[in-house]
Amino acid sequence: MSRRVVRQSKFRHVFGQAMKADQCYEDIRVSKVTWDSSFCAVNPKFVAIIVESGGGGAFLVLQVAKTGRVDKNHPLVCGHTAPVLDIDWCPHNDNVIASGSEDCTVMVWQIPDHLTLRSITDPIVVLEGHSKRVGIISWHPTARNVLLSAGSDNVIIIWNVGTGDPLITLDELHSDLIYNVCWNHNGSLICTTSKDKRVRIIDPREQCIVIEKEKAHEGARPMRAIFLADGKVFTTGFSKMSERQLALWDPKHFDEPMALQEMDTSNGVLLPFYDADSSIVYLCGKGDSSIRYFEITPECPYVHYISTFSSKEPQRGMGFMTRRGLDVSRCEIARFFKLHERKCEPITMTVPRKSDLFQDDLYPDTPGPEPALDAEEWMGGKNANAVLVSLRGGYIPPKNRELKFAKRNLLDNKPPLGPRRSYSTCESNFSRVTLEELLDEVKSLKVIVQSQERRISELENKLSKFTNGTA
Structure with a gap:
């Protein structure tokens, strides 16, 4: 045998x-x-x-x-x-x-x-x-x-x-x-x-x-x-x-x-x-x-x-x-x-496979982008396994999600110096990151506009030379 x-x-x-x-x-x-x-x-x-x-x-x-x-x-x-x-x-x-x-x-x-x-x-x-x-x-x-x-x-x-x-x-x-x-x-x-x-x-x-x-x-x-x-x-x-x-x-x-x-x-x-x-x-x-x-x-x-x-x-x-x-x-x-x-x-x-079908044994559910805990829960002693997602049909990444950062105010712990007018914080729907992205886009558009203006100016000069030459 x-x-x-x-x-x-x-x-x-x-x-x-x-x-x-x-x-x-x-x-x-x-x-x-x-x-x-x-x-x-x-x-x-x-x-x-x-x-x-x-x-x-x-x-x-x-x-x-x-x-x-x-x-x-x-x-x-x-x-x-x-x-x-x-x-x-x-x-x-x-x-x-x-x-x-x-x-x-x-x-x-x-x-x-x-x-x-x-x-x-x-x-x-x-x-x-x-x-x-x-x-x-x-x-x-x-x-x-x-x-x-x-x-x-x-x-x-x-x-x-x-x-x-x-x-x-x-x-x-x-x-x-x-x-x-x-x-x-x-x-x-x-x-x-x-x-x-x-x-x-x-x-x-x-x-x-x-x-x-x-x-x-x-x-x-x-x-x-x-x-x-x-x-x-x-x-x-x-x-x-x-x-x-x-x-x-x-x-x-x-x-x-x-x-x-x-x-x-x-x-x-x-x-x-x-x-x-x-x-x-x-x-x-x-x-x-x-x-x-x-x-x-x-x-x-x-x-x-x-x-x-x-x-x-x-x-x-x-x-x-x-x-x-x-x-x-x-x-x-x-x-x-x-x-x-x-x-x-x-x-x-x-892994070489003859079949074109989704291979379940190669792709078990895998950790996805959703967290299982918050930082406070983890610090409190809680444990949790990753939240799993299926890869059947392929994975499509979610769109841009901003990281929420709670900015500390250094004045919070200081006593007030006297009567002060209170200013409400900005309540627009735009976060700091979103505003930065908009500013970046505005700047990039300005660069494009400036380059196009230079190009228009160059073409106008060429046109004027051509017109003068044929006049």
Whole structure:
């Protein structure tokens, strides 16, 4: 009798393919800052890329559908006074993005659906609380307006973006540089790695370490750790011999890894990207020219190598599209945005299927843009899983929704100086962001009118010369 040795999995033949040149984003000056973040963030509407810029830090925002050459004068998002180190789109509003910078600040931006003709320089809110550069930005997966930032001051701050106030400051849990921070599936815990070679699982609301693992990887190079959907922790790091490793851990038994694999001797930090709907982890090393992917299963050996997508040029960074932005008609289960020195190249991962029908097993209901909690509910101790949406028929992103920011009045806490006439606040239907968009449109129309007036004047001069010449 023959024994079956081939593992049964619908993802055994995941196929990676780079998009053609006309579907790439060309002429982009990708940032050269030596920081181990992905430098790229994507959602169903936009691609954001940290770029080189003079006089401070900036990033570029492009509409996903508008590929091709990017004009050298394309407007930027620029308000930081030093290089931008990390960016992250809000999972509950596709028009809101946060950025962290070497200038020690976090800024939150509203991006209009129709990008303006001038650079965006005014953030919705500036979050100030770190004393050193801010290199990690991460939104809460289920609670509205909750944003986490981590800096080189070894401090993690969790903000309420709706008010601009810090909700939680974790300033005594890390004694060394924090390499990365990841929320679990419902945002009740965070997992961190740091330069002291420890992986910590932290309850942010209790401000305590639940459990930690010393020397999860014994090498001196940076580690990464992410939560999986079932609460297990997946890490990448280096051995004593500088070999790259991956490991899977059960936090209930943190002494030994459930699985440990050595990869190669490259020195690029492996950035893990996790798709909870397919239980696939993709590993992209900075400076590598490949993407390795593994399926995580409940049975031994738990981490199963699937395949490697290879290309010729090394990657400077990588963006990972959420499930909502995938093409379900092509059985696409993942899409990456690979940064080269001067361009961004989409790479699509598909599962070959003969049928044109919607594949229910590939596309279970996935987290949608509606938050499950408010910031106050989360701070009160409530937890909730993400609100799911169906991808049957494809996902259509909602129109621009503004982020409501309750601006604090500094005069509220001061005693009145004397009798004062009370002025009612503006009760128009226009928010500050909407007014800014209208002003932007007015300015852009003025520029168009001025250029047309110059053109009319030039044509009139030519006409007069022609008339005089034939007279």
